Amino acid sequence: MAESKSVKTIMNGIWRDHPVFSMLLGICSALAVSNKIENAIAMGAGVTFVLLATGIIVSLLRKIIPRQVRMIVYMITIASFVIIVDRVLKAYFPEISDSIGPYVGLIITNCIIMGRAEGFYVANNLGQSFLDALSNGFAYTYTLVAVAAVRELLGFGTLLGFTVMPESMPRWVVMSMAPGAFFVLGTLIWITKTISGQTED
Amino acid sequence: MGLNLVMIFVAAVLTENAAFTYLLGMCPFISLSKSLRTASGMGAAVIFVITLTAIINWPIYHLILVPLNSELIYYIVFIIVIAGTVQLVEMIMEKFFPVLQAAFGIFLPLITVNCTVLAVSLFMVIKEYSYLQSVIYAFGIAVGWIIAIVIVAAINEKLELVGAMPKGMKGPGIIMVIAGILALSFLGFSGMV
Numbered sequence: 001m002a003e004s005k006s007v008k009t010i011m012n013g014i015w016r017d018h019p020v021f022s023m024l025l026g027i028c029s030a031l032a033v034s035n036k037i038e039n040a041i042a043m044g045a046g047v048t049f050v051l052l053a054t055g056i057i058v059s060l061l062r063k064i065i066p067r068q069v070r071m072i073v074y075m076i077t078i079a080s081f082v083i084i085v086d087r088v089l090k091a092y093f094p095e096i097s098d099s100i101g102p103y104v105g106l107i108i109t110n111c112i113i114m115g116r117a118e119g120f121y122v123a124n125n126l127g128q129s130f131l132d133a134l135s136n137g138f139a140y141t142y143t144l145v146a147v148a149a150v151r152e153l154l155g156f157g158t159l160l161g162f163t164v165m166p167e168s169m170p171r172w173v174v175m176s177m178a179p180g181a182f183f184v185l186g187t188l189i190w191i192t193k194t195i196s197g198q199t200e201d
Numbered sequence: 202m203g204l205n206l207v208m209i210f211v212a213a214v215l216t217e218n219a220a221f222t223y224l225l226g227m228c229p230f231i232s233l234s235k236s237l238r239t240a241s242g243m244g245a246a247v248i249f250v251i252t253l254t255a256i257i258n259w260p261i262y263h264l265i266l267v268p269l270n271s272e273l274i275y276y277i278v279f280i281i282v283i284a285g286t287v288q289l290v291e292m293i294m295e296k297f298f299p300v301l302q303a304a305f306g307i308f309l310p311l312i313t314v315n316c317t318v319l320a321v322s323l324f325m326v327i328k329e330y331s332y333l334q335s336v337i338y339a340f341g342i343a344v345g346w347i348i349a350i351v352i353v354a355a356i357n358e359k360l361e362l363v364g365a366m367p368k369g370m371k372g373p374g375i376i377m378v379i380a381g382i383l384a385l386s387f388l389g390f391s392g393m394v
Binding site for chain 2: 032079080082102177183187192
């Protein structure tokens with residue numbers, strides 16, 4: 001029973017209630033930092049870390065936090081861990097930090113974390129929250145990497161910095177800019193909605 | 202000086218459009234751009250809150266955090282100010298402007314998680330704007346964002362009349378594509394300022 005619940009939690013996170021495709025959360029950063037795979041991985045790792053930390057703290061403190069001030073408590077928890085992510089990126093990966101700079105701070109307003117805290121961690125124990133955070137973080141990361149792979153391949157002709165497309169292929173500069181992000185994510189949503197059958201009437 | 206402010210405003214509205222260049226505030230963008238009415242209601246609330254938080258956050262950062270060498274915690278401070286401002290605005294409106302409250306009150310709580318608001322505060326620190334410049338910049342970004350969401354909502358409303366569309370494309374998918382095409386056209390403004 002316990003195991004089947006855990007499996008359900010994981011499956012909900014990585015596919016059925018996919019944070020980006022079906023809940024449409026965290027779109028801003030999914031669009032903004034997905035021009036290169038390395039940025040996408042850094043952002044995905046950052047969000048996963050903050051999700052895990054918030055999940056642990058909120059699920060442990062869920063009986064102590066008064067309902068009226070819970071939003072503020074979430075915000076402060078999230079913001080504190082985002083500061084850690086920001087510092088670590090600045091210290092160890094200065095180049096990535098330069099290119100995704102302000103968007104790291106915007107993890108605070110990434111609705112995935114707020115949404116999971118309010119919708120799941122506050123009502124579930126540590127183990128389940130941990131699994132949920134892990135699967136949602138993973139789902140978010142692979143989505144970002146998928147969008148980034150298409151954009152980097154077409155926009156720069158590279159994958160993770162290695163040139164894969166022949167020099168003769170013209171680079172689709174637009175893919176590395178904002179419009180490309182919209183087109184690729186729009187198409188991905190189209191594909192996943194068609195596969196999963198969760199269409200809007 | 203005056204020209205500089207005009208440039209900042211025009212740049213914030215057109216060439217650095219929050220939605221189409223920086224891809225900010227996308228969550229409400231996708232969910233609210235289904236009807237023109239909700240889009241403009243949300244837009245009005247956003248203009249108000251963004252400008253107000255810039256007015257409050259700038260002095261806090263430059264007059265309190267910098268002298269105390271505590272720039273490190275500015276994420277926490279900014280987000281608390283934003284959440285507090287939204288709460289305060291809601292209370293004031295409830296008490297003194299019930300008509301206004303009825304018109305865009307429901308959008309106010311959502312604004313806390315609209316990343317445009319936090320982004321404006323972060324950008325004004327990174328760009329090292331003066332007080333006046335920051336306020337103009339914040340106002341411009343907000344106007345740019347409302348223009349973007351209203352255009353997309355208007356197009357999306359007309360699309361309702363079109364029957365033939367792949368099922369999976371309906372809703373968020375098509376909004377993304379519309380936004381993409383509009384973002385392309387907004388690229389035309391680059392280099393103007």
